[in-house]
Amino acid sequence: MESKLLLYLKFENNIADSSDNHINGTLIGGVNYEQGVDGSGKAIVLGGLSSPDRISIPFDPSFQFSNEITISYWLKINNKRGTDGNGNEKTEGFHSIFQGSKVSNLLYTNWGNSTFYYPSNNIRLQAGGILNTHxxxxxxxxxxxxxxxxxxxxxxxxxxxxATPIDLSTSSGFSIGRQADNWYPLDGSLDNFRIYNRALNANEVKSLYETKQ
Known part of the structure; x- marks a missing residue:
């Protein structure tokens, strides 16, 4: 499989895919845009419980990841208000960054962690420590x-x-901003959302951060 960037959402007042694949998603709900992370471009603003928006990315044949994938993005939490696992509103709750059939990412504002789930004995991988609003x-x-x-x-x-390779094969697309079943709407902003079909190395990840990509 060719090593490449599969999906790249810059959120320049739209949800167009800037990768060579041009995978056109569907915007469900109304969103706003604001100044992006680099100060010149734009970022998408998702409204959380008051406006549970999401982006539906359809399945594409290129989404056959074998056992490698990289998902990278810029996030700004605008409000920690969300829900718990039973759907009850909380001042600090759960927010969905993205969801797929084999990978998903939830933000837990009550714990200050972003948690990535993937299919290896229900393994979870954390990032963040303390994630501050704005x-x-x-x-x-x-x-x-x-x-x-x-x-x-x-x-x-x-x-x-x-110990063994992770099976990331899929036949479905992704939901960004809340889960496809309407759970955990994100109250935050996203910029430069990328999906690769390979594992980036540490220097490549650092470069994305330093160049605000």
Whole structure:
């Protein structure tokens, strides 16, 4: 499989895919845009419980990741208000960054962590520590045949070793901003959301952070 960037959402007042694949998603709900992380471009603003928006990315044949994937994005939490696991509103609750059939990412504002789930005995990988509101943070999750690594602002945060390769094969797309079943709407901003079909190395992740990409 060719090593490439599969999906790249710059959020320049739209949800167009800037990768060579041009995978056109569907915007569900109304969103706003604001100044992006680099100060010149734009970022998408998702409204949380008051406006539970999401982006639906359809399945594409290129989403056959084998056992490697990198998901990288800039996040700014605008409001920690969300829900718990039973759907009850909380002043500090759960928010969905993205969801797929084999990988998903939830933000737990009550714990100050972003948690990435992938199919290896229900393994979870954390990033963040304390995530502050109204503060941009760069988060990357890198899965390879033997390890899963999270990065925060270009620095390794946690790592899991894998005894056997992880099965990331999928036949579905992704939901960004809340889960497809309407759970956990994100109250925050996203910029430069990227999905690769390979595991980026530490220097490549650091470069994305330093160049605000």
């Amino acid at each position: 503060e941009w943070v760069h988060i990357s999750y890198v899965i390879s045949a033997n390890s899963a690594v999270s990065y925060v602002n270009g620095v390794k945060y946690s790592e899991n070793s894998e």
